Amino acid sequence: MAENPSVSGVSGRYATALFELARDERSIDSVKADLDKFEAMLADSADLKRLVRSPVFSSEAQAKALSAVLDKAGISGISANFLKVLTANRRLFAVDQVIRAFGALVAKFKGEAIAEVTVAEQLSDKNLDALKVALKSVTGKDVSLNVNVDPSIIGGLVVKLGSRMVDSSLRTKLNSIKHAMKEAG
Template identity: 80%
Template sequence: MASEDPSVSGVSGRYATALFELARDEKVIDAVKADLDKFSAMLVESPELLRLVRSPVFGAEAQTKALGAVLDKAGIAGISANFLKLLAANRRLFVVADVIGAYRALVARFKGEATADVTVAETLSDKNLEALKLALKSVTGKDVTLNINVDPAIIGGLVVKLGSRMVDSSIRTKLNSIKHAMKEAG
């Protein structure tokens, strides 16, 4: 299964696939995803937790013990907690962000969903978000989850990455194309 999706490969892909298959067998795919999403948010919010996860200074035992306390406090238990502790015990906690991303990709594929990374110059209205989702659904035939990034540097328009495809209709790119064409002509 992991070999079918380029985003699910390597060490993180193997761990994510194992977790996904276990979660599927236990019928807790969404609960595990929710726990992993919560842990991912905790990584973003806590520089100390991120340091614990990434730093090679901490040994497996110290990581596992500290992680256990963090997970208990966050209310993450069961398969998710055991899995994260396994990563720590195996000295693979540093790939947890990649594992979470790969797990999300496996869940999306399982549910027949697609994920698009969309970069916009300013926050889109709900109406525009829905229109974009519908347009992408008509192209893919799947429900599309949007990861929206706001980057004022693109000036206007949007950049959509969906799987291996990318459409860049940003004003920045169009201006760069005009600039390049003018340099060649002049």
Template identity: 80%
Template sequence: MAAENPSVSGVAGRYATALFELARDDKSVDAVKADLDKFAAMLAGSPELNRLVRSPVFTAEEQGKALAAVLAKAGIGGITAKFLAVLTANRRLFAIHDVTRAYAALVAKFKGEATADVTVAEPLSDKNLDALKSALKTVTGKDVALNVNVDPAIIGGLVVKLGSRMVDSSLRTKLNSIKHAMKEAG
């Protein structure tokens, strides 16, 4: 399955594929995804946890003990906790971001969903998110999961990447186009 999808290649792809197959056999694909998403959110919110995950200074044993405590406190157990322990023991915990992304891609493919990366200047309301999902479903014929990134530098509008297609309706791009046209005209 990993070979069919270039976004799940390499070390992260192999780990994500193994985790996905375990979760599928255990009928816990969604629960594992929820646990991975929870762990990713914890990483995003904690510089200390990020340092633990990324720093080669900590031994696998130190990482394992700290990770076990963090997972227990967060209520993450089962397959996900065992998987993270294996990543830690194999000194691959630093790849968790890529593994999480690859696992999400495998889940989306399994469910017949498409995934779109959306960049916006400020967070979208639930109403706007639903409208965007609906519009993308009309275009693709599939349910679309959104990875939303907020980047104030685009000023306004949005940038949508869906597979090999990209639509850039950001204000920054439009202003750059006008600026470029004015340079050519002048």
């Protein structure tokens, strides 16, 4: 795993262990779906973020609250057990890095590429599909998208695919114009 820098450190070790278990149990897709669901819940809930990230909660309190969240979301089996292990080991704060690393392992296993995409506002499914098609034509592989919303880029998008990066954000264009004006002045 050392050749894949996105799968290193503590989060990489947890992700690798989960990936190997899911592969052995032939449940990679269901575990990925569960983790994607949990990641979406995390993005949508300030309370869940606080539960996951705050060191003030004991592992018992985190475990009890997490169990209720997982039951309500219908997340069970390997995925639920894994999230409970993270909690028991006081590593729940790193869950988003673990989920990303797991996604990278799944993509590599399936021969897919992962693109980190930063946009000013959430893209529609139609635009996401168009972006996937465009990236597939460039890479020749199916492309999974990790989309981050960052209003500070104003408009456009930034796409990072492996070591290649395309920055068509309005912020970058404005900065280059500002720089050119300083040079000319």
